[in-house]
Amino acid sequence: MSVPNTLEELRSTTRQRWLATAVAVVVGIGLGWMHWFGVYVGAALVALVQRTVGRGIAAGIGFGMLFVGVFLVSLAMTGDLDTFRAMSRVSIVAVGGVVLAAVFGSFVRGIR
Amino acid sequence: MDKEITRRRVLGSLAAIGAVGMGAGGGDLLDRFAAGSGSLWDTRDRSLPASVSSPYGGATISYDDSGVPHIEADSEAALFFAAGYAQGADRLFMMDLVRRQMSGRLAAVIGEQVVAQDRFHTKLNFEAAAEATWERMKGMESATLMEAFAEGVNRHLDRPLPPEFDLLDYEPEPWTPVATMLAEKQTAWSFTGSFRTLRKATIAAEMGEDVANELYPHRYDHDATILDDNELGNANGSTDRIRPTAVTPGLTEWLSSFESPQGIGSNSWVIGPEHTESGAPMMANDPHVPLLAPPVWYEMHLKGPKTHVRGVTLSGIPFPIVGETEHCAWGVTVAYTDGIDFYSYETNDGKYRYGDEYRSFDTETKTVPVADGDDQEVTVKRTVHGPVVDHESDGDELQEPIAVAWTGLTATRTGEGLLNLLRSESLKEAREALSLFDLPSLNFVYANRDGETLYQVVGKVPIRKTDGEPVAANRVFNGSDKAGEWPGFTPYGISTWDENGGVIPFEEMPHEINPEYLGTANQRIVDDESFSHYLSASYATPFRGIRLNERLDERVTSGEPIDREFMKSLQRDTHDERAAIFVPKMLAASNEIDEKAAELLEALSDWDYHMDRDSRAALIFSRFIPHYRDVVFKPRLAEALDDRRDPEEYYGDQWVTVTLDPGSDWFPEGRPVAIQKALERTATELEKEGWETYGDFNTADFKHKLQQDWLAYPPIPTDGGEGSLNNFRRDTAIGSSWRQICPMDKSDGPSEGTFPGGNNGNPMSDHYHDQLKRWADVKYMNIGLEMPDEPTVTFTEGEQ
Numbered sequence: 003m004s005v006p007n008t009l010e011e012l013r014s015t016t017r018q019r020w021l022a023t024a025v026a027v028v029v030g031i032g033l034g035w036m037h038w039f040g041v042y043v044g045a046a047l048v049a050l051v052q053r054t055v056g057r058g059i060a061a062g063i064g065f066g067m068l069f070v071g072v073f074l075v076s077l078a079m080t081g082d083l084d085t086f087r088a089m090s091r092v093s094i095v096a097v098g099g100v101v102l103a104a105v106f107g108s109f110v111r112g113i114r
Numbered sequence: 115m116d117k118e119i120t121r122r123r124v125l126g127s128l129a130a131i132g133a134v135g136m137g138a139g140g141g142d143l144l145d146r147f148a149a150g151s152g153s154l155w156d157t158r159d160r161s162l163p164a165s166v167s168s169p170y171g172g173a174t175i176s177y178d179d180s181g182v183p184h185i186e187a188d189s190e191a192a193l194f195f196a197a198g199y200a201q202g203a204d205r206l207f208m209m210d211l212v213r214r215q216m217s218g219r220l221a222a223v224i225g226e227q228v229v230a231q232d233r234f235h236t237k238l239n240f241e242a243a244a245e246a247t248w249e250r251m252k253g254m255e256s257a258t259l260m261e262a263f264a265e266g267v268n269r270h271l272d273r274p275l276p277p278e279f280d281l282l283d284y285e286p287e288p289w290t291p292v293a294t295m296l297a298e299k300q301t302a303w304s305f306t307g308s309f310r311t312l313r314k315a316t317i318a319a320e321m322g323e324d325v326a327n328e329l330y331p332h333r334y335d336h337d338a339t340i341l342d343d344n345e346l347g348n349a350n351g352s353t354d355r356i357r358p359t360a361v362t363p364g365l366t367e368w369l370s371s372f373e374s375p376q377g378i379g380s381n382s383w384v385i386g387p388e389h390t391e392s393g394a395p396m397m398a399n400d401p402h403v404p405l406l407a408p409p410v411w412y413e414m415h416l417k418g419p420k421t422h423v424r425g426v427t428l429s430g431i432p433f434p435i436v437g438e439t440e441h442c443a444w445g446v447t448v449a450y451t452d453g454i455d456f457y458s459y460e461t462n463d464g465k466y467r468y469g470d471e472y473r474s475f476d477t478e479t480k481t482v483p484v485a486d487g488d489d490q491e492v493t494v495k496r497t498v499h500g501p502v503v504d505h506e507s508d509g510d511e512l513q514e515p516i517a518v519a520w521t522g523l524t525a526t527r528t529g530e531g532l533l534n535l536l537r538s539e540s541l542k543e544a545r546e547a548l549s550l551f552d553l554p555s556l557n558f559v560y561a562n563r564d565g566e567t568l569y570q571v572v573g574k575v576p577i578r579k580t581d582g583e584p585v586a587a588n589r590v591f592n593g594s595d596k597a598g599e600w601p602g603f604t605p606y607g608i609s610t611w612d613e614n615g616g617v618i619p620f621e622e623m624p625h626e627i628n629p630e631y632l633g634t635a636n637q638r639i640v641d642d643e644s645f646s647h648y649l650s651a652s653y654a655t656p657f658r659g660i661r662l663n664e665r666l667d668e669r670v671t672s673g674e675p676i677d678r679e680f681m682k683s684l685q686r687d688t689h690d691e692r693a694a695i696f697v698p699k700m701l702a703a704s705n706e707i708d709e710k711a712a713e714l715l716e717a718l719s720d721w722d723y724h725m726d727r728d729s730r731a732a733l734i735f736s737r738f739i740p741h742y743r744d745v746v747f748k749p750r751l752a753e754a755l756d757d758r759r760d761p762e763e764y765y766g767d768q769w770v771t772v773t774l775d776p777g778s779d780w781f782p783e784g785r786p787v788a789i790q791k792a793l794e795r796t797a798t799e800l801e802k803e804g805w806e807t808y809g810d811f812n813t814a815d816f817k818h819k820l821q822q823d824w825l826a827y828p829p830i831p832t833d834g835g836e837g838s839l840n841n842f843r844r845d846t847a848i849g850s851s852w853r854q855i856c857p858m859d860k861s862d863g864p865s866e867g868t869f870p871g872g873n874n875g876n877p878m879s880d881h882y883h884d885q886l887k888r889w890a891d892v893k894y895m896n897i898g899l900e901m902p903d904e905p906t907v908t909f910t911e912g913e914q
Binding site: 031034035036037038039040041042046055069070072073077080081082085088089090092095096097099100102103105106107109110111112113114 | 121122124125126128129131132133136137140143144145147148149150151152154158281823824877878880
């Protein structure tokens, strides 16, 4: 079975789509924790299994936001959230960078 | 279909452009800061590995609840390897910063804004002095331990680096013993580097010697000396000559920014067994240094076969500088003995005259690397006396070169002395160790468990000679006429000044063995006529010294024995002697001032002169003084000095300010008018700022060296002022830092102390500023010699 056909099958079956999305989110977060380009890849994976291009882009961006949320929760758990808030420019780069990576990654959904 | 293809192409292109563009345009920033993966976030994991190999053998580090490492080892080398490991874990960035600052390589990582600093440090060539010192120390035991310490530090080069390295985007070089020597030079310079002589010479040239002596008195008129006996002989060398020298404006201001900051000082006192409740001596110390985030001090506890000490040191230095051992406790204050001189020369055709001959400057061109800018070349020149300082910006190069001789520019042995002190078991051994303290210039206060006490001034004091005769050094010397020579002094080499009679012999330095009680607060050590050598160009203002001596005298005279609480009450004492001297003069002027100013004076009328955070009077007085100095000094100085000079650089100090004769020329309209004007400005300022009490203004605001708000400590109100024992200077953020109180009777409980902030330099550590509130409120913690049970890191013998 070719990749396009597999993708089409994932997209068309609700259960498989949700499962694939969940796997993509977990893989994406893991990759993003290792390197910022992992967020791009994660967003692309999440977007690719969505039914339409529009939904794919939205899901990719959503993945980026989720990634930021997970990061903020991890900061809160180690008591570093206040320090992060005070970092101003560093925090903007930290959050803005991964969200932008997710946006660009989600555009991969447009290719097929 | 075409539409679909176009959309795919557009989105595909955007995806590709985004990936490539982010990598090329912001990849570096994202590598450092991206949420989740950025290298800056590595430091959120504060844990150290439970097991570390050490080439020197077994050791443990146990961090306590305040983040203080307690280190125990089987051998001395293993102990200091582990000490290096702990400092590297907690202070790696500050260590690297000090090294870069002193070697003139800050701009390489920070950029153009610090090029002037780098030029200064390159010209003075502290690095060559550090190398000479290391060469001299090789073979000494302290040198071996410094090598082990450096190896311990360097174990962190492969671990996640502190966030400051991510911010500046560089990696530290391996730590070396020479870097430790640079940290020692930095400490010494911050305690003794002063260009006051140049400012005084300038005022003498521009406004006359009388004005210079009025603004920069050789001695303050008070009786609160540290030593009060008259058995030390007669002073040699005239002290009333200035040698007017109008130093180029740009040079003076440039140099002023690199001298010891105003307010560097300290308090210490020792009480002999005759006067304590326990019958054993007690000592206390609180050095006044810049209050930074993280603090200048690093606290540690070391226990090995030959060394057992707890105390504070400076980032990069393995041995505690202030602390306590099984046998003794000691503290230091700046002594203000004179270890720096300036020489001017006649020059001709690029050469300087030295006696009967013209000599070429020893010249070398060095490069100051600059991050994101062009590297700069610096010409490093030397005469026979030392490095030449000149200012090369704005075409304002000094025509008449000024050379600097500083005791720290030669090879010194302080590191070995410090190690021997930590291991000393008697007063005799402690004094032998102190004889190796070549710099900085310190009042050393000591007590031991055998009931002995000691006051000793350490640090080399050159005996300056002109035509073979000793001379005082409160002037710019004529280097061409060989005036003010330092016999045996070799800059950047090994001096022979001990053998050549070039320095005051250790036994002749001011000291007192077994003083019953004695206090030091940087005031005059001894009256000049009572001492056989020229000792100091000037001492600190005596406000704290007067108060300390008064309170010690009162208590001893009362017959009530001194206990721990009395010692604490001295460190908490907020009485400001400036106010005690000047507020009565302000109140006496009340008939000649207007209503608005009178309202402020009313608040001062029943004030007890304590600089407490809830006091309105303390607020008024603290703000009045700077306005009063502006009113008194600025107009006349601005008129007399070159436009390029900043009059504020030449103001009289706080003692001069509050003791000026009311008939002085500084009061053309009379002192009451000056007081009224300053009170008006104070009232306007208080209204504008909305300050009600002293605590609204007097907040401790510890900044980080990188000036980033998120690295600073949260501002916190505190007590104390410039003139009080509980010392705090809000404008320069200098004040009482580490405080220790050490009873020598072990049954009297452990020693106690306060730490200014937190021991860990990682802003994401729980110990970054966990002790700040305790410091601000002068509340104490146990700093005894007990070891915690649970090791955090265990070192086992083996290579990395």
